[in-house]
Amino acid sequence: MAEEQVTPATETAALVSAGPISQWLTSQGFGHDSLDRDHQGVEVLKVEREFLLPVATALYAYGFNYLRCQGGIDLGPGEDLVSFYYLTKLADNAEQPEEVALKVQVPRHDPRLPTLYWLWKTADWQERETYDLYGIVYEGHPDLKRILMPEDWVGWPMRKDYITPDFYELQDAY
Amino acid sequence: MTLIETRTEPMVINMGPHHPSMHGVLRLIVTLDGENVIDCEPVLGYLHRSMEKIAENRTVVQYLPYVTRWDYLATMFTEAITVNAPEKLADVAVPRRARYIRVIMLELSRIASHLLWLGPFLADVGAQTPFFYIFREREMVYDLFEAATGMRMMHNYFRVGGVAADLPYGWVDKCEDFCTYFLPKVDEYEKLITNNPIFRKRVQGVGTLSREDAINWGMSGPMLRASGVNWDLRRVDHYEVYDDFDWAVQWHTDGDCFARYLVRIGEMRESCKIIQQALKGLPGGPYENLEAKRMGGGPKSEWNTFDYQFTGKKSAPNFKIPKGEHYVRVEAPKGELGIYVLGDDSPFPWRWKIRPPGFINLQVLPQLVRGMKVADIMAILGSIDVIMGEVDR
Numbered sequence: 140m141a142e143e144q145v146t147p148a149t150e151t152a153a154l155v156s157a158g159p160i161s162q163w164l165t166s167q168g169f170g171h172d173s174l175d176r177d178h179q180g181v182e183v184l185k186v187e188r189e190f191l192l193p194v195a196t197a198l199y200a201y202g203f204n205y206l207r208c209q210g211g212i213d214l215g216p217g218e219d220l221v222s223f224y225y226l227t228k229l230a231d232n233a234e235q236p237e238e239v240a241l242k243v244q245v246p247r248h249d250p251r252l253p254t255l256y257w258l259w260k261t262a263d264w265q266e267r268e269t270y271d272l273y274g275i276v277y278e279g280h281p282d283l284k285r286i287l288m289p290e291d292w293v294g295w296p297m298r299k300d301y302i303t304p305d306f307y308e309l310q311d312a313y
Numbered sequence: 314m315t316l317i318e319t320r321t322e323p324m325v326i327n328m329g330p331h332h333p334s335m336h337g338v339l340r341l342i343v344t345l346d347g348e349n350v351i352d353c354e355p356v357l358g359y360l361h362r363s364m365e366k367i368a369e370n371r372t373v374v375q376y377l378p379y380v381t382r383w384d385y386l387a388t389m390f391t392e393a394i395t396v397n398a399p400e401k402l403a404d405v406a407v408p409r410r411a412r413y414i415r416v417i418m419l420e421l422s423r424i425a426s427h428l429l430w431l432g433p434f435l436a437d438v439g440a441q442t443p444f445f446y447i448f449r450e451r452e453m454v455y456d457l458f459e460a461a462t463g464m465r466m467m468h469n470y471f472r473v474g475g476v477a478a479d480l481p482y483g484w485v486d487k488c489e490d491f492c493t494y495f496l497p498k499v500d501e502y503e504k505l506i507t508n509n510p511i512f513r514k515r516v517q518g519v520g521t522l523s524r525e526d527a528i529n530w531g532m533s534g535p536m537l538r539a540s541g542v543n544w545d546l547r548r549v550d551h552y553e554v555y556d557d558f559d560w561a562v563q564w565h566t567d568g569d570c571f572a573r574y575l576v577r578i579g580e581m582r583e584s585c586k587i588i589q590q591a592l593k594g595l596p597g598g599p600y601e602n603l604e605a606k607r608m609g610g611g612p613k614s615e616w617n618t619f620d621y622q623f624t625g626k627k628s629a630p631n632f633k634i635p636k637g638e639h640y641v642r643v644e645a646p647k648g649e650l651g652i653y654v655l656g657d658d659s660p661f662p663w664r665w666k667i668r669p670p671g672f673i674n675l676q677v678l679p680q681l682v683r684g685m686k687v688a689d690i691m692a693i694l695g696s697i698d699v700i701m702g703e704v705d706r
Contacts, residue, residue, distance in 0.1 A: 178402050178639035204528050208640055208651055210666040225640050225653070229528055231543040235550065240640070261531025264676045272365075287361040287705060297366055 158182040183240045188252040205229035206259035211273035216300035254280040272297035337701030360705035368665035381467040384703040389422035390645040392471040398652040409620040410596040411475035420584040425454040426646035437695040438515040475624025485599040516570035520681040520693035534648025538564040539572035546644035558590045570696035597621040631660045669703040
């Protein structure tokens, strides 16, 4: 398929100027990289999996009390997998509160990273779903098992190199 | 030492996936000690179609007919978010008239969704009558949808840059009639339900969720607002034209099933108010008038300008999703419906992540039912308002 030859460019980290959240994290000594802001202008931070827990804890203490979306990305067949987190500050009568996105890149042959369940309970099912569809293992998750696919399913369906078993086009079904 | 003769071992029972009050195909494995719930584990996936995988080789227009099958009771919202994600990524301008039509359709859809929550919820706690009343009103909303879009439920009405067609002749009048009819009907529901002692006993103080827990569990929509958080994305994000209207965010501090009921009833009233204001302020007015003004004004008429169109530049069937990523969301009746889209300058999105409100809100169910009675499971599950089509996708 045509789209598989193009890998999305998310790794041009070097020349991006750091936003306020990134600067705060740096001032507190939490290692990370700034990626390009996303299209809504939200800061995207790239975090190594070893530092995910300290960085996330720092952001939680900084006021990001709401994990609004967690999911996985496959950068392409043979490439790394990404676990992303969109955080925001939820408050009464908020007016476009601060947001930040975290991205953790893990190698395909060893996709492990710590769970954020113990900070934001909402990560529970979202991480299970990412595990189910991408095979990213969240270490320390209380109940990491398949959630949407049948529990005896083999393979990780949302990966780009996944081949659907017994798939045929309907027009070939003679 | 005395033994209590009626003591029994905990019992594990299975509810669903085809339980009559299971709101679709949801299975609960419940551990009971007599009548008390010790634990509960939801089992999902019976309706899983991998909508995210399907999106990866569909263009936006090809994908639109699928999305109404996520949350099939609030179909306009799934379409809205599906066009919003690529549209905002490509910075497509949307005419003002199209935005107004979108808001009207979205709020009608919210009313339809809350109505079809109200009926089954009341049926869950033992009152059958409202079920028939809500269908009477819901049919009218669906008649309006049918007149404007051609379909009652699976509309396929939103397009990148606007909507698929302008409102038909007489639709604005019909919709105004519906609003004047509907507002007293909400009062009627309230008279019938709100102070009913049986209903109050079944829902008050049941399934209480604290403000801190609601935020930590990522709740959104009425679940969050009933727990005392004044957070409505229509106010927070200022999307579409909601700032033009005078309406109030509905929220309560009790956090129980009754508070969620009150929030949703209040939201139906507010939606109705928004629709009435949007119909009055619709740029260009009803289509029959707009058409006449256009014909009277000739080809140079001001009524032909951008803001009076139902769609901007018509998007190509192979509309390219530009390189880039973002997370967009709308306030759906169930909560925050979001899409994370990662484009790579191809008609197909590289990654299309759906953040379904029902899926996230359902997570908290085990915590809410622990320590309650078996009969409360139905009341609590009903008050969460899940649609399995969007939970499993």
